[in-house]
Amino acid sequence: MIKLINIITQNIILLGCCAISIFILFVLITFIKNVDDFAAITNMYDYIRMQNITIKIDTIIFKTIVILSLSRINNAI
Structure with a gap:
């Protein structure tokens, strides 16, 4: 039962x-699409x-x- 809850939690995450x-x-x-030209950017820092x-x-x-994928593989073994 705990393994099932663990798998469901991992899927949700x-x-x-x-x-x-x-x-x-x-x-x-x-x-990026709204910025047509880099010269049009008023604040390059942002x-x-x-x-x-x-x-x-x-x-x-x-x-x-x-990490979750590796954990799922570990739980499956």
Whole structure:
């Protein structure tokens, strides 16, 4: 029973991480599409800061997905 609860919890966390990653990707794509020319950016600091934060969050989410996948493989064995 505990193994089943663990697998369900891991699935929920995995789906949540994927949803957050997709949302961040869409926000980044929308932000980049609205900026037609780099010269049109009035505040380059905000642009670079947003990209750095997005990359950090996506890296953390990717690591979480890999760790959860490895944990699921370990539980299956």
